[in-house]
Amino acid sequence: MNKPIKAASPAAWEPEHYLKFSDLRLRPALDLLAQIHVQAPETITDLGCGAGNVTPFLRQRWPDALVTALDSSPEMLTRARAEHPNLGVTWLEADVRSWAPAKPQGLIFSNAVLHWVDDHQALFPRLMGELVSGGVLAVQMPHQFAEPSHVLMREVARSGPWADTLTPLLRDAPLGDMGSYYDVLAPLSATVNIWESTYAQMLDGDDAVLDWIGSTALKPLMEALTEDERVVFRDALAAELQIAYPKRSDGKTLFAFRRLFIVAQKA
Numbered sequence: 001m002n003k004p005i006k007a008a009s010p011a012a013w014e015p016e017h018y019l020k021f022s023d024l025r026l027r028p029a030l031d032l033l034a035q036i037h038v039q040a041p042e043t044i045t046d047l048g049c050g051a052g053n054v055t056p057f058l059r060q061r062w063p064d065a066l067v068t069a070l071d072s073s074p075e076m077l078t079r080a081r082a083e084h085p086n087l088g089v090t091w092l093e094a095d096v097r098s099w100a101p102a103k104p105q106g107l108i109f110s111n112a113v114l115h116w117v118d119d120h121q122a123l124f125p126r127l128m129g130e131l132v133s134g135g136v137l138a139v140q141m142p143h144q145f146a147e148p149s150h151v152l153m154r155e156v157a158r159s160g161p162w163a164d165t166l167t168p169l170l171r172d173a174p175l176g177d178m179g180s181y182y183d184v185l186a187p188l189s190a191t192v193n194i195w196e197s198t199y200a201q202m203l204d205g206d207d208a209v210l211d212w213i214g215s216t217a218l219k220p221l222m223e224a225l226t227e228d229e230r231v232v233f234r235d236a237l238a239a240e241l242q243i244a245y246p247k248r249s250d251g252k253t254l255f256a257f258r259r260l261f262i263v264a265q266k267a
Contacts, residue, residue, distance in 0.1 A: 036107065045109070051076050128189070200256060208255065
């Protein structure tokens, strides 16, 4: 189902680039948060917290909980600590794949990170195993891999002189369909809520979609190229994306931002 890249940290994340679109990226996380119906979890982990954009909302909703915010990127955690010095959470550098909490969790919240992790058939049951009875696993993941932005990115990667370097890094279908997640989670859960949403983002700039994916899906590919290759690759992909995503009459670019949501309450 998945192909591995280190969770939430393809090379070194650049917080400033990622946070350029922070408001647009925040809405799916808040939509996920609204569907969590656990009352008073004692322990919460923000799994893949990044720069801590969502962590304050977890703290605000459950002020008495012991909150741990975990990410594998030291750059993101440095930004998170600087932005939220008095939030009252534990910031932890760790890899999702090897993370094991000291005690069972009342809520594991993961926003836009688990698509980087391999083997969801094993990962999701393991995460459910870290919950208390009645605890909740809440996950939101980008489901963009069949969208033109990602299809074209893979096509350009496979077609140029950089193909031998980039092809091993490509991920054609790292997510399963809704049914595959239901089949994994239902035997472990009292309730499973799975849905998909598409957000119409209106982006600014001449290379709006390229800029959008530049801090996420595109980043590990760019990191694998030489400086000269990056320029040529970027120009080639930009040309394709401008055709696939033409500007509207007001100069903005319409980008379909598709996300998969899962909320499972442990039996």
